[in-house]
Amino acid sequence: MKLLPAVLIALTISTASYAQQSDICSSHTVVRGETLRIIAERYLGTRDQSPIIYRANRAVVGGDPNLITIGMVLNIPCAPGQTGGQTVVAGAAPAAAAAPAALAPAPAAPAPAATASAGATRSLGAPAASAQTAEFNGGLIALLSEAPFTGADLPNGGAMPTIMAQALMRAGEGMPAVSLSTLGSAQSLEAMYQDARLEVGFPVIRPNCFSGNLSGVSRNLCNDFYFSAPMFEVVTTLFSRKADDLEISTAEELAGKVVCIPDFYPFEELQDLGLALDSTTMTEPGSISACFDQLWSGEADLVYADFLSVDNAIGNIDLRGDVAVISRFTWTKTVHAVSHNGNAQGVKMLSMLNEGFANMVSSGEWRAMMRDLLS
Structure with missing residues (x-):
């Protein structure tokens, strides 16, 4: 049985290409709904680079990188290949910088692999803002529809998308589009093997992975998938x-x-x-x-x-x-969310889910939400 690794290490490794980067190329004024991860994706190409922006702005942001406020002006370090006229000094307040250059539109998501699109998907009413509701474009996939956990006709798509959206928000991450699979159990897992855009699936009841009598689906889950913290x-x-x-x-x-x-x-x-x-x-x-x-x-x-x-x-x-x-x-x-252990983005999302979920449990927010959801 595999356990979710300490994927925070991966966040450190992923910033290696910026380790020597000290120039500031632009500035950014925080608007409603933004996080450091969203800003990092816009300017540096991937959300994993958010620690770079945080280190450049620690004096302004403070001790918690998840707490940035509307109107806050952030220095944006240069991406590899860019040069700038400012140098980041640890602990120094950000200086004024030139306005960011206009960004080209992000490329459209590729079509799913043929093996992953053998069945239809329909969008759930995930509570987070997303323009990708008509067609599934990656992120979270509800592997089946069973109330009260998931369901296209349930408020916010069901109890589990509601909890997961809140957990991701607490971890400084936005909730991606959620779609409901009609592939069936084994086919849904097979799709997650072959289409990396299917990052996290749910809800999954955890098998007893120490049993010698696992079904094929349970064996695949135990051998090839990481489980989130138990949510129900x-x-x-x-x-x-x-x-x-x-x-x-x-x-x-x-x-x-x-x-x-x-x-x-x-x-x-x-x-x-x-x-x-x-x-x-x-x-x-x-x-x-x-x-x-x-x-x-x-x-x-x-x-x-x-x-x-x-x-x-x-x-x-x-x-x-x-x-x-x-x-x-x-x-x-x-009951858990799962990610294929070969899907790096999915494993990172599980880490974010666990981080936010732990915050919800320690604050009592999870218990309050459960009473409301299951009453």
């Missing part, structure tokens, strides 16, 4: 028709039952019990709602899912009266 906690269990009056207390009594498992639900716990889940004992129609359709029709005997998502998919199970819970089999799982 859910309890998974087995649901049945109350009319079937299934009295199951041991794994042996589950033998021969057909279990419906929604996309991205790791089921190694069931196989660790000794169940042999194969094409004759498992069905995977996609969503939780589809699984319950199979349960009502008799195609499946059990549904494996979490309480929170089931309540959102079919309504409050306590009030319905027709759903039974096989309470002997329950597991607490965590």
